[in-house]
Structures are given as structure tokens and as C-alpha cells.
Amino acid sequence: MIFQLIYETESITLIPMVWDRISNLRFGFKKLFVMYYIYQETNNKVFYFHAFIYTKGNLPRRTLYSQNPISSQQRGRTMTHTYGNDPSQHGKVLQPGIAAPDFTLESSPTDKVTLSQYRGRPVVLVFYPADWSPVCGDQLALYNELIPDFEQYQAQVIGISVDGVWSHQEFAKARNLHYPLLADFHPKGEVAKRYGVYSEPEGISDRALFVIDKDGIIAWSYIANPDENPGAAGILDALDAIAQKEKQGS
Amino acid sequence: MRTQFSNDRLTIEVGDHDHVQGPASAPVTLVEYGDYQCPYCGQAYPIVKRLQSEMGDKLRFVFRNFPLTQVHEHAEHAAEAAEAAAAQGKFWEMHDALYENQKNLSDDHIVQLASKVGIDAKQVTDALGAHTYRQKVREDFIGGVHSGVNGTPSFFINGVRHDESYDYETLRAAILAKAK
Numbered sequence: 001m002i003f004q005l006i007y008e009t010e011s012i013t014l015i016p017m018v019w020d021r022i023s024n025l026r027f028g029f030k031k032l033f034v035m036y037y038i039y040q041e042t043n044n045k046v047f048y049f050h051a052f053i054y055t056k057g058n059l060p061r062r063t064l065y066s067q068n069p070i071s072s073q074q075r076g077r078t079m080t081h082t083y084g085n086d087p088s089q090h091g092k093v094l095q096p097g098i099a100a101p102d103f104t105l106e107s108s109p110t111d112k113v114t115l116s117q118y119r120g121r122p123v124v125l126v127f128y129p130a131d132w133s134p135v136c137g138d139q140l141a142l143y144n145e146l147i148p149d150f151e152q153y154q155a156q157v158i159g160i161s162v163d164g165v166w167s168h169q170e171f172a173k174a175r176n177l178h179y180p181l182l183a184d185f186h187p188k189g190e191v192a193k194r195y196g197v198y199s200e201p202e203g204i205s206d207r208a209l210f211v212i213d214k215d216g217i218i219a220w221s222y223i224a225n226p227d228e229n230p231g232a233a234g235i236l237d238a239l240d241a242i243a244q245k246e247k248q249g250s
Numbered sequence: 251m252r253t254q255f256s257n258d259r260l261t262i263e264v265g266d267h268d269h270v271q272g273p274a275s276a277p278v279t280l281v282e283y284g285d286y287q288c289p290y291c292g293q294a295y296p297i298v299k300r301l302q303s304e305m306g307d308k309l310r311f312v313f314r315n316f317p318l319t320q321v322h323e324h325a326e327h328a329a330e331a332a333e334a335a336a337a338q339g340k341f342w343e344m345h346d347a348l349y350e351n352q353k354n355l356s357d358d359h360i361v362q363l364a365s366k367v368g369i370d371a372k373q374v375t376d377a378l379g380a381h382t383y384r385q386k387v388r389e390d391f392i393g394g395v396h397s398g399v400n401g402t403p404s405f406f407i408n409g410v411r412h413d414e415s416y417d418y419e420t421l422r423a424a425i426l427a428k429a430k
Contacts, residue, residue, distance in 0.1 A: 138401040144320045149392065176320040231400035 093196035093208075096219055100125070100212045101194045105182040106165045113158065113180050116216060122155040122242055124235055125210040127197050129226055131163045131171035131181075139207075139229045144177050146232055153239040154214075158182060162189050162204055197223065211238035214246075258411040262393035264312050267386075269341045271302065272310035278428045281312040281406040283394040286329060286348040287322035287355055291403045295349040297418045301425060308429055313345060315390040316402050324355035326387065331360045333383035334374045335367070343367040 094100070100123075104114040115123065126143065128136045143150075143157050150157050159181040163171070168181040184191045184205065192198035192205035199206055209230060211220040220238035224230040264270065264279060282298065284291040302311055315333075317325035328348050335344030347363040348355065357378060364374040377383060394404065398411055405412040405421070408428050414420050 141318050141321050142395070142400055145318060145391070146395065149395075178320070229400040231398045232395050233398050236395065 093223060094194075094210070094218055094221060096217075096221060098218050100210065100216050100218050101191075102216075103191045103194070105160070105184060105191060107180040107182055108169060109165050113182055115158075115212075118156050119216055120214050122153055122214055122219070122239055123210075123212040124150060124155055124157040124239075125195075125212060126157065126159045127192055127195065127205040127208040127210075128159060128161050129202075129204040129207060130161055131167045135207075135227060135229050136161075137175060139231075140177060141175055142229070142232055143235075144175070144179065146236075147178055149236065150239070153243055155211075155239055160184050160191060160205070162192070209235060211235060211242070213242050258398040258413070260406045260409040260411075261397045264310075267389075268312050268314065269336060269345070270310060270312050271342060273307055274310065276308055276310035277430075278305070278308060278425050279310040279312065279408055280425060281314060281409075283314050283316035283390070283399045283402060283404040285315075285317045285322060285325045285402040286332070287325040287352065288318070288402045289352070292349055292352045294403045294405075294416050295346075297416065297421060300418065301422055304422075305425070305429070309425065314394060315387045316394050316399055316404065317387065317391070318402065324357075324360070326384070327357055327360060327378055328355050329387045330378055330381065330383040331364060331374050333386050334377035335364060335369050337377075338369050338373065340367055340369050344369065 100115060102114065102116045104112050107113040115125075124143070126140070128139065130136060140159055143159075147157065157179045159177070159179065161168075161181070162184050163181075164185045165183045168183055171177070172181055182191075188203070189198040189205060195208070195210065197206040197208040198204075207224040207226050207228070207230065209220075209222040209224070210218055213219045219242050220234065222230060222234050260281060264281065280298070280301075282291075282294070284294070298311060302309055315329040317329045319326040332341055332344045332348060335341050344364060344367055347367050348360070351359065351363055357375075360378075361371045361375055365371040397406070398404075403416060405416055407424055412421070412424055414424065
């Protein structure tokens, strides 16, 4: 029903693309949780609806729920977030206000990074699906350019994917990246899972951003479409909001 | 889950700080965030030129700097050189020369290009050495980031980000849709 409505909007080119991606998954899932976001450019409002898709053989059957009424007037981009076999994972993407789970991961064959070592400074945690893929490269290159701007907020940017340290090392060298890339490699995707941004069917993390304040509390999070480069406007806005809040608090 | 979307509207209005071709009265303003060493921007360059010549006074074109300096080693100097050229009233001549010679943007070659388009080469060399225009380039870049620019080239048509392809047909259709 809702799918039909969306289908009639100007998102027409995007929804089938998203739908194809879902229905082409051949991972034998029994129940897949999907979330669509519809961004309405005209008034900057975000609508979303979610769906449980049950598979029966290779043909997905879908049940759809809408969070907001969606009219055919709405236009804009769609975002998806898919969770794997376990629909109970719904809602587990860590939200603002929650303490960011601490972790220690290798940043190079000889070094480790612990999130809490940055306590006292904001941290921009960038989960991305894979080293070397084109969108990741652009996205990470953009953050690389913005290091001086992040530093104005004393913020540390950290990339994280399920790739191993040797891949990270070559990737960082090739792209001239000046911030740590952490290997969420063993146990695979453990940290991504704790942040609720691991995609079980694909075995990679989502493209997700977390801005963590100096006390280790998540201040902002964002899940992007895997093929979308989310840019940095949201990150800078979140860092700015943290700085403003601190100014008011002091 | 709190979700926020990158602002995909141009946050910095077109103004005196900009390099502009075409009249302010044009029904369509196309803003490009570009990098002189980016091959995709190099591909977009003749497309924009073609649209400009076809649309004449109906299209206003604005170019802003978005150099990915850590990926493209010459991008920053190329951008600063174009700004130095602007100080001598020859921004577009230099802009075109840079894109038309994108494969070789070493400092020496940039200065040669400057001489060729009739700019005082010494002034360009000095400006590069002193990073006179670094701040201007950086302002363009940060303004772009706040508008949701995530790579190059990024186009905005009448202030709205053009997320589709920038091939000739698609870009032309998107522009004509706004020209009505």
C-alpha cells in the first residue's frame, strides 16, 4: 500500500532501485527489516516508514508500516537501512544521549586505539563498508580535507570498517589519509554490531556517522545509503552544537 | 534514531566574492564546486561551456573552489593561481586554461599558462609562494561543505543541489526545467 504510494512520487527512480537491491539479496534471510527515509526538500521534513520483508523461497513478501502519512506530493531522496536476520535489532542503532560503547581496535600492525583515550575531545566516528570502494574513498578524502576544521572543535576523526590492518595501511597510504582507520576485523564487525550498524547479510558495516561528545556521549548519528556520500555538513553542525552547548554550560 | 540530512541547498548566496559569467537577470544560475585537477571536473568543463553557449543570457554560471588537496597535489595551487588571475581581471581565462591543460598542473606549468593568457606571471608566482589566496579558496571549500558538497564536481541549479548525472543531456534537461 505505502510502497504503492511512494512509487507514485518523484522518488520513483530511487525506490525501485532500493527494492531491487533488497529482492536481489540471496542470503536466505527469513525476515528482513527495512527502513525508508523520505526527505522532503520543500520543508526539510523527514518522513520514514519501515517494513518487514518475509522471504518465501526466493520471492520476498512484504508487509509495510508507515510512521507518517505519506502523500504523493512528497518528493526527495530515499534512504534505506536494512538489518539482517534478526528483526529484534530494530531500534538498536545507538541514539543520541547514549554513552558510546568503548572499544579497542588495531589502527596499524603495531598500534591500537581505544575510543576512551579521546575523552575530553569530541570524536567523529565514521563507519564505512569497505576500503577501496569509490564512495568510501571520496567520503574519507573529504574528512581528510576537513581535519583542520575538526581540530577547531578539538575533534578527532576516526574511520572504521571490517577490513584488516594491512588493507587499511595501504588504503590510507594510497589516499594520503591523516587519521586512524580501525580494523573491526576480529571478531568481525563486533564494534559495528555494538553500535547497531552491522549489516549481517553483507558482512560489512553500514555507512554510518556518530559524533561523540567530550564525555563520551553520542551527540548525533546518521545512517547513509551505502551508495551515498553523506558529506560533512551534518558532522560540522553536530560539532558546532556541542561547542555551543558547552559555551552555554560554562 | 535521530536522522539528519546534509543540507542540499546552497548556503552561500551568489555574491561579489564569486566568479560569475552571465547576467544576474538570467532565469537559471548554475553553481559548480570544482577542483582543477579532478578528471570528472575536466569532463564537466566542456559540457558547461556548451550549455553556456547554447543558453546565452539565460544562464548564469558561477565557479567555486573545492580542491581535494590531499588527493590532487596540484589542486590547491591551481585554485590559488586562478584567484591570483582574478585579481588581474582574468579569472575565466585562467580557469579555462587550467581545465584545458589539466594533465600538467605543476607550478612551472601553471605559471606558463598564466603568461599565455596575459597575466603577470611574477604576481602569480608570488601569490602562490605567499599563499595569498589560500583563505579565499578555503572559504569556498567550507561554504561548499555546509551546502552538502561531498565531492567534485557538485552542481547547484538555482540553489538546489543537482544529484543526478552531469552528462550533457541530463544537466541540460535539469537547467531547462528551471528556465521556464
